[in-house]
Every structure is written in C-alpha cells, then in structure tokens.
Amino acid sequence: MRPTPAANLVRVAGVTLLILWSLGPIVMGVMTSMSTQPETQQVPARWIPEDPTLDNYRALLGGEKISSDDAAADSSQYGRAIVNTALATVVTTAIVLAISVCAGYGFSRTEFKGSKQLLWIVLATMVIPIFTIVVALYKLMAELQLINTFAGLVLVYASSTAPLAIWLFYNYVRDLPPDPEEAALIDGCTRFGAFRRVVLPQMRSGIAALTAIVMLFVWGQFLIPLLLTSTEETKPVTVIITEFIGKYTTNYPLLTAAGILAVIPPAIIALVLNRHIRGMLSAGG
Numbered sequence: 001m002r003p004t005p006a007a008n009l010v011r012v013a014g015v016t017l018l019i020l021w022s023l024g025p026i027v028m029g030v031m032t033s034m035s036t037q038p039e040t041q042q043v044p045a046r047w048i049p050e051d052p053t054l055d056n057y058r059a060l061l062g063g064e065k066i067s068s069d070d071a072a073a074d075s076s077q078y079g080r081a082i083v084n085t086a087l088a089t090v091v092t093t094a095i096v097l098a099i100s101v102c103a104g105y106g107f108s109r110t111e112f113k114g115s116k117q118l119l120w121i122v123l124a125t126m127v128i129p130i131f132t133i134v135v136a137l138y139k140l141m142a143e144l145q146l147i148n149t150f151a152g153l154v155l156v157y158a159s160s161t162a163p164l165a166i167w168l169f170y171n172y173v174r175d176l177p178p179d180p181e182e183a184a185l186i187d188g189c190t191r192f193g194a195f196r197r198v199v200l201p202q203m204r205s206g207i208a209a210l211t212a213i214v215m216l217f218v219w220g221q222f223l224i225p226l227l228l229t230s231t232e233e234t235k236p237v238t239v240i241i242t243e244f245i246g247k248y249t250t251n252y253p254l255l256t257a258a259g260i261l262a263v264i265p266p267a268i269i270a271l272v273l274n275r276h277i278r279g280m281l282s283a284g285g
Contacts, residue, residue, distance in 0.1 A: 026263075033057070033257035040252045056257035066254055073243035077232050078258055081240035086265070088150065088236060089218045092157040096165050096214050097207060099158070104169025105195055109181075119170070126163045134227055141228060148231050156228065157218050165210055172206040173199070212273035219266045237262045 003011075028047070032040060033056055035049040056075075059066045065076040107119045130137075137156070138147075146152025176199065184194040222238045229235045241262060244255045 026260075029256045029260055033253055033260055035253050037251055037253060056254045057261070059254065060258055060261060066251065071244055071246040071250070073240050075244075075254060075258075077235075077240055078237070078261075080232055081235055081237040082261075084150075084234060085219060085236040085238070088153055088157065089215050092154050092161065092218045093211055093214045095154065095158045096161050097210065099162050100165030100169050100210065101200075101203065101207065103162075103166045105173050105199060107166070108170050108173040109178075109199075110191070119166075122163050123167055126167070130160065130223060134223070138227055146228075148229055148234050150234060153225060153228055153234065153236075156224050157221065160224070161214050161217055165214065168210060168213075169203075169206060172203065176202050208273055212269050215269055216266050 031048060034052040034054065035046070036051075036053065039046050039049055056066075058064065059075040060078045063076045063079055065074045103122075107115060141147050141152050141156070144152070146155065180198045180202075181194045184198045185191070189197065220238065221236070222242075225234075225236045225239050229239065237258075241255065241258045244251065244258060
C-alpha cells in the first residue's frame with residue numbers, strides 16, 4: 001500500500017523538525033562566533049551578525065590573547081589545549097587498542113582456569129560511575145605524583161575505557177568464523193602466528209570502529225581532566241573552554257568559536273567511521 005499524502009506530510013514534517021532540532025544549536029553557535037560582543041548583548045537579540053567576522057577564530061588559532069578581565073583563561077591558551085587533547089586521545093587510543101585486541105581475542109578463543117571469572121571482574125568495572133570514586137581516585141593519583149601529568153591523565157583514560165573495549169572485541173571475535181584460524185594451527189602456525197596472520201586482518205573493521213569510539217570518548221572527557229589537571233601544560237580543550245566564562249562578563253563570540261572548533265575533530269571521526277561504529281556496536285549487543 002502506497003503512503004497517503006497525509007502520511008508523507010507527517011514524515012516530511014518529522015524529518016524537518018529533527019534536522020532543525022539537531023542543527024539549530026550548531027547554526028546559532030556559528031552565527032554567534034562570527035558576531036561581535038556588542039551584537040550578542042543587543043536587545044532584542046540579533047540572530048544574524050550585521051558584519052560577520054572571523055576575528056575570534058583567528059585569535060584562538062593564532063594564539064592572540066583575548067579574554068574577560070575576570071575569566072580564568074584567555075584565547076592564547078586554546079592552541080595548547082587542543083594539542084593536549086589530541087595527544088591524550090591518540091596515546092590513549094593506541095594503548096586501549098593494544099590491550100583490548102589481545103584481551104578480547106584471548107578471552108574468546110582460549111580457556112584457562114578462572115578466565116570467565118576474570119572476564120566478569122573486568123566487565124563489572126564498567127557499571128561503576130566515575131563520580132563515585134573521584135575522591136579515592138584523586139588521593140591515589142596524588143600519592144603516585146601523577147596530578148598535572150600527561151601520564152596520569154592517559155592512565156585514567158585507558159583504565160576507564162579498556163573494559164568496554166575488551167567486551168566489544170570479545171563479542172566481535174566470537175562472531176568471527178574459527179575455520180581459517182584452525183586451518184592455520186593445523187598447518188603449523190602458533191597461536192600468536194594464527195592470530196597475527198589470520199585473525200587480525202579479519203578484525204580491521206572492528207579496530208577502526210573501536211578507534212573511533214575511544215577517540216570520541218577521550219576527546220569529550222571533562223570530569224577526569226577537571227579533577228586531575230590545573231596547569232596550562234596539561235589542561236584539555238574541554239576544561240579550557242569553561243574557563244573562558246568570567247564571573248561578571250563573558251566573551252560569548254569567543255566562547256562559541258572555541259566550542260565550534262572543538263567539535264570539528266570528533267565530528268569528522270564520527271562521519272568517516274560511522275559505518276564501522278554501527279557494525280561494532282551491533283556485534284557488541
């Protein structure tokens with residue numbers, strides 16, 4: 001049965017509302033970032049800037065110092081924060097991939113005493129909200145002298161992400177056909193050789209998906225770096241952006257420009273690897 005005109009109208013209206021709901025805040029943010037501070041304070045509000053400018057983006061990317069007098073940070077710190085976030089994201093992703101690929105394969109393909117119990121212990125850590133252990137976490141990191149260090153931040157990121165990654169790869173490997181791997185073992189390959197030559201190439205799609213998932217997770221972290229970093233050398237972009245807000249005044253064009261720039265890298269990752277992410281999450285379910 002062909003849909004009626006009324007049904008088509010409802011469908012089009014629903015899709016239109018969904019698009020407006022999703023893109024509306026982004027469009028408003030872009031318009032605000034291209035405005036001047038006086039324009040954002042006009043009453044009634046001006047939605048489209050009279051004289052669009054890219055000065056805020058130039059300040060953030062060029063290291064020019066612009067800030068409110070009572071703000072905790074200025075635009076010159078933004079570039080360093082982006083680099084901090086990118087480095088933490090790349091290093092954490094590499095560590096989590098190395099751990100989860102091997103652990104996921106080991107739990108799904110090999111049996112040893114206590115393997116199931118160990119897997120459940122690892123997975124049980126996923127249900128513990130991070131905010132319930134922040135005090136203990138801070139004390140531990142302080143005792144290890146890892147506060148305001150890149151290593152400490154990466155260590156917490158990796159330990160909080162690895163259980164989910166192991167679980168996803170555990171389910172992903174279980175769905176792979178074991179026949180090619182068994183044939184390689186019969187032909188004389190060691191377990192590691194069969195894993196490297198046969199299984200690993202079959203996991204490329206899963207590795208791409210997990211790369212995107214971990215990178216998106218780490219890039220958007222706020223509570224952990226807020227707790228563990230307080231210097232310009234270690235603060236990520238999510239923390240720096242909040243410090244553009246002053247106690248009495250806020251440079252809204254600068255603030256929204258910083259938010260737009262921070263959204264671009266994860267948006268590109270999500271768009272490029274979207275197909276792999278959906279496939280990996282389906283396998284994980």
